[in-house]
Each structure stands twice: as structure tokens, then as C-alpha cells.
Amino acid sequence: xxxxxxxxxxxxxxxxxxxxxxxxxxxxxxxxxxxxxxxxxxxxxxxxxxxxxxxxxxxxxxxxxxxxxxxxxxxxxxxxxxxxxxxxxxxxxxxxxxxxxxxxxxxxxxxxxxxxxxxxxxxxxxxxxxxxxxxxxxxxxxxxxxxxxxxxxxxxxxxxxxxxxxxxxxxxxxxxxxxxxxxxxxxxxxxxxxxxxxxxxxxxxxxxxxxxxxxxxxxxxxxxxxxxxxxxxxxxxxxxxxxxxxxxxxxxxxxxxxxxxxxxxxxxxxxxxxxxxxxxxxxxxxxxxxxxxxxxxxxxxxxxxxxxxxxxxxxxxxxxxxxxxxxxxxxxxxxxxxxxxxxxxxxxxxxxxxxxxxxxxxxxxxxxxxxxxxxxxxxxxxxxxxxxxxxxxxxxxxxxxxxxxxxxxxxxxxxxxxxxxxxxxxxxxxxxxxxxxxxxxxxxxxxxxxxxxxxxxxxxxxxxxxxxxxxxxxxxxxxxxxxxxxxxxxxxxxxxxxxxxxxxxxxxxxxxxxxxxxx
Numbered sequence: 304x305x306x307x308x309x310x311x312x313x314x315x316x317x318x319x320x321x322x323x324x325x326x327x328x329x330x331x332x333x334x335x336x337x338x339x340x341x342x343x344x345x346x347x348x349x350x351x352x353x354x355x356x357x358x359x360x361x362x363x364x365x366x367x368x369x370x371x372x373x374x375x376x377x378x379x380x381x382x383x384x385x386x387x388x389x390x391x392x393x394x395x396x397x398x399x400x401x402x403x404x405x406x407x408x409x410x411x412x413x414x415x416x417x418x419x420x421x422x423x424x425x426x427x428x429x430x431x432x433x434x435x436x437x438x439x440x441x442x443x444x445x446x447x448x449x450x451x452x453x454x455x456x457x458x459x460x461x462x463x464x465x466x467x468x469x470x471x472x473x474x475x476x477x478x479x480x481x482x483x484x485x486x487x488x489x490x491x492x493x494x495x496x497x498x499x500x501x502x503x504x505x506x507x508x509x510x511x512x513x514x515x516x517x518x519x520x521x522x523x524x525x526x527x528x529x530x531x532x533x534x535x536x537x538x539x540x541x542x543x544x545x546x547x548x549x550x551x552x553x554x555x556x557x558x559x560x561x562x563x564x565x566x567x568x569x570x571x572x573x574x575x576x577x578x579x580x581x582x583x584x585x586x587x588x589x590x591x592x593x594x595x596x597x598x599x600x601x602x603x604x605x606x607x608x609x610x611x612x613x614x615x616x617x618x619x620x621x622x623x624x625x626x627x628x629x630x631x632x633x634x635x636x637x638x639x640x641x642x643x644x645x646x647x648x649x650x651x652x653x654x655x656x657x658x659x660x661x662x663x664x665x666x667x668x669x670x671x672x673x674x675x676x677x678x679x680x681x682x683x684x685x686x687x688x689x690x691x692x693x694x695x696x697x698x699x700x701x702x703x704x705x706x707x708x709x710x711x712x713x714x715x716x717x718x719x720x721x722x723x724x725x726x727x728x729x730x731x732x733x734x735x736x737x738x739x740x741x742x743x744x745x746x747x748x749x750x751x752x753x754x755x756x757x758x759x760x761x762x763x764x765x766x767x768x769x770x771x772x773x774x775x776x777x778x779x780x781x782x783x784x785x786x787x788x789x790x791x792x793x794x795x796x797x798x799x800x801x802x803x804x805x806x807x808x809x810x811x812x813x814x815x816x817x818x819x820x821x822x
Contacts, residue, residue: 314575318555318568319343322521323350326477327564331522331536335570335602336585337577340523341374344446345381347521348426349388351444356424357407357483358443358470361462365452367430374448375428394420431457443470445520451527458522459531466518473517474508526598526606530773536565538604539772542618549601569601605776612747612778612786612805615755622772623763627651627666632696633689634736636811637681639702639718642798644670645681648771648807649689652815661760663812668768668804678718682725697729700736700811736814744784746809749820753812758819774805 315323322332322343332340344362351360362378364370382388390396396418400406405423418426427440431453442465447453472480480488488494488506494514497505506514524532533539541558545567548556555568570582582600589595594607605618627633627649634650648668655662669684671677686693699722719737723730754762764771778801781787786806788799813820 316568316572316575318557318566318572321557321564321566323347325519325559325564326473326479326517327559328518328562329520329522329536330564330566331524331532332566332568333524333526333532333602333604334566334568334572335598335600336525337570337573337581338525338568338602339573339576340525341377341448342381342576344374344448344521344523345378346385347446348378349382349386352388352420352422352424352426353386355443355471355479355481356405356420356422357481358424359441359468360424360426361440361442361445361465362426362428362448363431363445363462364448365431365450367432369449370428370430388420392421394418431462440465441468442466443468443518446523447521448523449525450522450532451524451529455531463520466520467516468518469516471517472506472514475513475515479517480514526602526604528598528604528606528777530777533604534769536563538565539618539622539769540766541565542605542622546603546605546619549603550597555602567602567604571600610779610787611776612780612802613750613754613775615751616775617754618772618776621754621762621764621775622766624766625664625666625763627664627689627692628653629692630695631692632698633692634698634700634811634815635685636807637678637699637701637718637722638803638807638810639678639704640799640803641676642673642796643793643800644672644770644803645676645678646670646770646803646807647681647685648768648804648811649685650811659759663760663762665762665764665768665771665808667765668771670770670804678721679725682722686725693726693729696731696734697726698734698736698815699726700738700814701807702810703737703740737810738814738817740810741813741820743786745820746813747780747784750809750812753816753819758816760816760819768804771804771808774801774803778802778805 316339318332318334319339319342322330323346332343334340348360348362351358362374364374379390388394395401397415398419399414400419404419404421407423411417416428418428427442431447445462445466447458447462450458469482472482472485474480494506494508497507497513499505502513504516508514522532538545545556548554549567549569552569552571555572556565558565570577574582585600586596589599592609594609597603597606607614628651631651631653634652635647636650638646640646646669648665650663650665653662667688669681671681671684675681701719752758753760779787786802788802790797791800
């Protein structure tokens with residue numbers, strides 16, 4: 304096969320080019336629909352096949368239908384039209400390689416879900432709803448399509464764990480080398496093993512520049528509010544900068560941090576490769592749903608997709624960086640779950656005279672999982688971090704059921720008995736603010752009014768409060784008017800992943816601001 308890369312009749316957008324030229328280990332391409340993500344997978348995979356055939360590749364999508372009818376269909380087209388790679392001539396799918404095909408290493412027992420190339424390159428393909436089929440396989444590189452629908456463990460516990468084939472090396476200047484050429488570099492004295500004990504397995508050139516292993520993972524997805532992807536690539540911390548850039552037809556978000564590259568771009572960047580009127584047609588179809596337009600066209604990872612429990616929450620408006628007021632008391636509000644954690648959010652309230660409005664700030668949160676998922680440990684943590692503030696006074700709120708249900712200790716009957724014992728030096732007769740749990744639908748309406756600013760009250764949430772921010776962002780409304788607390792399973796246990804910090808915040812607001820709640 305020819306080693307020359309041809310790119311006939313295709314105009315690459317700047318975001319696509321950034322992905323294609325990247326030497327990062329973990330690349331996220333989060334872009335609007337029609338942004339040419341599968342096109343890029345086709346180009347990336349062809350370049351690895353032609354230039355680094357010893358590196359075993361992987362192409363995956365969330366479902367088998369997505370993989371075969373969308374991702375691979377487009378990839379095969381790119382291979383043929385852009386690189387002249389013909390199926391059953393230059394490569395075969397699900398078949399033993401024909402005579403004359405080169406093969407690296409020992410032949411496989413089965414070639415099902417394997418693409419074999421004439422030059423010996425191999426690509427495994429699988430749907431990530433059945434991700435364990437690739438367990439035991441060492442990979443050189445991987446491309447994942449529509450990862451928004453994929454389970455976190457499929458990527459982090461399986462794909463990343465398999466990305467360890469010694470096939471490629473990368474110089475810190477970005478040049479990629481074949482691992483097969485390593486010994487020649489060492490024998491010639493051009494490279495030597497790195498002597499730094501913190502860089503075991505690395506090599507250095509004559510100038511002391513590092514050379515390490517290279518096993519890139521490319522993650523492609525159309526927009527969705529996917530918490531584990533957002534956390535992994537720190538999208539929350541960059542929310543303001545992302546929102547500043549992606550809503551321009553010319554600009555887009557690009558950030559390289561260490562081993563990671565994040566590209567977030569709108570569909571407009573690929574407009575030249577789309578049918579005339581395609582983008583406007585989508586916008587017309589979604590008229591009245593600005594959140595979906597933000598997501599599907601502009602690539603926003605923060606757009607409202609519909610059905611949010613708190614519809615008036617705005618990341619840009621409500622999330623801030625600030626220190627707690629050193630002179631004011633603390634309002635601590637609790638939710639007594641065991642799994643995934645027991646939780647408490649810490650608030651302060653200040654009346655801003657010039658505005659004639661209350662400013663209510665959540666300055667921290669505590670979410671303790673096993674073995675510290677009990678009330679005693681939770682109080683110990685709060686005291687450790689904030690005892691000087693607690694001396695200003697403490698008010699506590701929480702789930703009324705905490706008066707009876709025990710996730711406290713063996714010695715004490717209720718969670719609130721533990722809180723009263725642990726926090727006794729900071730309490731007064733007015734400290735306990737626990738009230739009967741209010742109706743779900745009424746609570747939701749009240750919280751939405753609060754975040755909208757309908758009362759003389761402004762809410763700010765510290766950027767460090769990741770779980771509360773995730774609840775506000777990802778919790779959906781259930782059929783009963785409350786939260787749709789979907790069950791997830793981890794390590795054999797089923798639990799409600801989201802909503803716990805939003806619950807304890809509701810206990811706080813309905814009690815501390817009952818004058819507004821009861822209007």
C-alpha cells in the first residue's frame with residue numbers, strides 16, 4: 304500500500320485539523336452534529352494503518368448499530384475516497400487475512416470483529432455496550448465515537464487499561480517513532496535510558512529531551528451533558544471561557560493541558576462539507592428550544608436538553624469563586640444517604656444593604672463515601688476544616704427522616720443526636736432548623752423561583768462544590784414533580800447517583816427562607 308496520504312475533495316475545518324495534528328494522549332472532540340467526527344476517525348485510523356502498522360488500533364461506538372451503520376460506514380468511505388483503500392483488496396473484515404497479507408506476531412484464533420490490512424495492520428472493532436469483548440487485548444491507539452452514551456467504566460476501566468501496546472514512542476517535540484526502531488536508536492547512542500527515578504521507562508536524546516510511550520485515545524461525541532466526561536476534561540472549570548468562544552461561527556474552544564486536548568466547536572465550522580441549508584433546517588426544527596440548539600449546533604456541553612429539575616440555574620450566573628465571610632455564622636444542611644455518600648453543604652447568608660437583597664452563598668460541600676459515610680465522620684470533617692467559622696455560630700438543617708433513621712453510630716439513635724453531640728460547642732437554642740419535609744412539586748417551583756431571582760435573594764455556589772453543581776446541571780424532573788433519581792449500579796450495589804446535595808439545599812432554603820416559601 305502507498306504510504307502517501309491523499310485528501311481529495313475535502314476541506315478540513317480548523318477544529319478537525321487540530322484533532323488530526325494533535326500529539327496529545329487524550330483528545331476530546333466535542334462538536335455539534337454534522338461536524339465531521341466520523342470523517343476524522345477515518346483519516347486518523349488510515350494514518351496509523353499506513354504509517355504505524357505495528358500499532359493495533361481500536362474503533363468503538365456505543366452500540367453495534369451505531370458502529371456498523373454510521374461510524375464504520377463513514378470510515379470505510381473515507382478510506383476508499385481519500386486513501387484508495389479498497390475493501391477485500393487492501394483490507395478484509397471478519398476474515399482470516401488472505402495469502403500475501405503481512406502479519407505481525409502470532410495469528411489470531413478468530414478474526415471476528417477484526418479488520419486486517421495488507422501491510423499487517425489490525426484494527427479491532429466493538430460496540431461499547433459489550434465492551435468486555437476486548438478484555439485481554441493490548442492496543443496501540445483507539446477512537447471512540449458518540450462517547451456521550453458510553454458508560455464511564457467502559458472507557459476508563461477497559462479501553463484505557465488496554466492502551467499499553469509498545470508500538471509507538473513520542474519525542475517531547477511531538478515526533479512519533481516506531482517502537483521497532485528503539486534498539487537502533489539505543490545502539491547508535493542517539494538515545495539512552497532516562498536515569499530519573501521518576502521517569503522509569505522513558506528515554507532521552509543527546510540534548511536530554513524525553514521520549515516516552517504513545518498510546519493515544521481519541522474521544523468523539525456530539526454534545527450532551529455527560530458528567531464523567533465533563534469531570535475528566537475539567538469542562539466545568541472552563542465553563543466561562545468555553546461559552547465565550549463556541550457561540551461564534553468563526554471561533555471555537557481549544558485547550559491543551561498536559562496530556563489532554565479539548566476541542567469544542569459548532570457545526571458552522573464544517574458548513575462547507577454539509578448540504579446547503581442543513582444547519583438552518585436544524586435550527587428551524589428546534590425553534591423554541593434554545594438549549595438544544597446550543598448543544599446540537601454550537602457544541603455546548605452545558606446546554607439545557609429539556610426536563611431539567613432546576614430550569615433557571617445558570618452556570619455562568621450562579622457559579623463563582625469566593626472565600627467564606629470570616630465573621631458570619633455557618634448554615635449546614637444534611638442528607639443522610641449511605642451510598643454513594645452522606646452529604647452536607649455549607650452556606651452563609653448576608654444582607655447587602657445597597658441592593659436591598661440577600662446574598663446566599665454555598666462555600667463548600669462534604670460528600671463522604673465508605674468507610675466515612677456516617678454522621679460522626681461528617682461532623683469531624685466539617686470541624687477540621689471550618690472550626691474558626693463555626694465559632695461564629697452554627698445553624699443546621701436536613702432531612703426530617705434523620706430524626707429516626709440511623710446512619711449515625713451504634714450508640715446514638717438518630718443522626719441529629721450525633722450532630723448535636725459533635726457540634727455542641729457551636730450551637731445555641733436557635734441552631735436546630737430541621738422542619739418537616741415539604742412537598743416535592745412545591746419545592747421544585749420554589750427553587751426555580753429562587754434561582755430566577757424572583758425573591759430579593761441571590762444565590763452563588765463556589766466552583767469547588769462539584770456535586771451540588773452536578774445536581775443542578777444533570778437532575779431531571781420525575782413524573783411525580785420531584786427529581787428523577789435514576790438508579791445506577793456499581794460494585795454490585797444499586798443507588799441513586801444524583802440529587803442528594805440538591806435535596807439538602809432544598810431543606811435549607813425551605814426552612815431558612817420559609818417566609819418566601821409560604822407566600
